[in-house]
Amino acid sequence: MALLAYLDAFSGISGDMLVGALADAGADAAAIADSIASLEIGATVSFEKVRRCGIGATRYHVEVGEQRAHRHLAQIIKIIEKAGLPARATRNAVAIFQKLGEAEAAVHQVPLETVHFHEVGAADSIADIVGASVGFELVGVDRIVCSPINVGSGTVNTEHGVLPVPAPATARLLTGAPVYSRGPAVELATPTGAAVAVTLAERFGTLPPMSLTRTGYGAGSHDFPGHANVLRVMLGEPTTAEEALEVTVIEAHIDDLNPQVMAYAAERLAEAGALDVSLQPILMKKGRPGNLLRVVARREDRERLAQIIFAETSTLGLRMYAAERRVQARRFEEVETKYGKVRMKIASEGSYAPEYEDCRRLALETGATLKEVIAEANYTYQKQSK
Secondary structure (H helix, E strand, O other), X not given: OOXXXXXXXXXXXXXXXXXXXXXXXXXXXXXXXXXXXXXXXXXXXXEEEEEEOOEEEXXXXXXXXXXXXXXXXXXXXXXXXXXXXXXXXHHHHHHHHHHHHHHHHHHHOOOHHHOOEOOOOOHHHHHHHHHHHHHHHHHOEEEEXXXXXXXXXXXXXXXXXXXXXXXXXXXXXXXXXXXXXXXXXXXXXXXXXXXXXXHHOOEEOOOOOEEEXXXXXXXXXXXXXXXXXXXXXXXXXXXXXXXXXXXXXXXEXXXXXXXXXXXXXXXXXXXXXOOEEEEEEEEOHHHOEEXXXXXXXXXXXXXXXXXXXXXXXOOOOOEEEEEEEEEEOEEEEEEEEOOEEEEEEEEOOOOEEEOHHHXXXXXXXXXXXXXXXXXXXXXXXXXXXO
């Protein structure tokens, strides 16, 4: 069974917090230290048990001597590749630095090969990224999901001067990811932490359904009163619900629109990426019959879908509210019927159904009725499964 890691970034995310959290969750600290030593960058690491607002956590320290001021991406990749790390850890570390390089190049508007890594290219950041990549490998993580990220607020001092939080590279990296600001006015999400999250996480959202086995807390450098400055890593095995994500439900009551236009609007919304679209007859004020249009959307799609509703229907207002969507794991299996091939949608607990569009197409092509094609597909699958 694949091991799932959930990064709970309620107090932001940085490379050192992540390595500390993985060690706290069971990654071998000595093995992480050995991997950093193999880089030969003059960095030594240590782990310390600390408390943040009463929560026991692990603090990851990196000590470095005199370092060159800048490194190019190609130089950093060579350092990582020659260190003899586990193959997947090497690939992940290189991919993270590639993502960082692309963000820096975009921010400074220079070619990727000419980017000078400042804080990001320093030995401590290399140790953070490699430490995180090796830490995931040591605990056996196969999949990563990240929460929305608390980026903090205020300003941060950089080699380029005082900049707003999130720093430009962090903001670039987190484009498209859910972010927010809460708590102390400091930088909570660093470029290194953001790069790890956007490179390795398969998605951002709520805690996925999982059988929890271990939890680790990585401490940030600051200890704020009333704010636990930790990154929580939750490890476990995925359960049968394949998908669990925050969604936005968009609703409108409509009583003055041609039903043909309503149906067209529903088609447009489905084609534009809505997770679900439904129309429900309702009785509105003054006894007028109308329809409830309900659209389930990914949070990042809600504004685009709302504009389609305004453009294609007569409504002057919408309601939006957050909900959680869970979908059971399913797979497709193709069966050969006397009418042609039909894909069967099969749930993890064994229920099944033929794919409607396949059955519809075969009914039109062969002249059979739709119910005959559906019945034949179900019969063929039952016979094949015995």
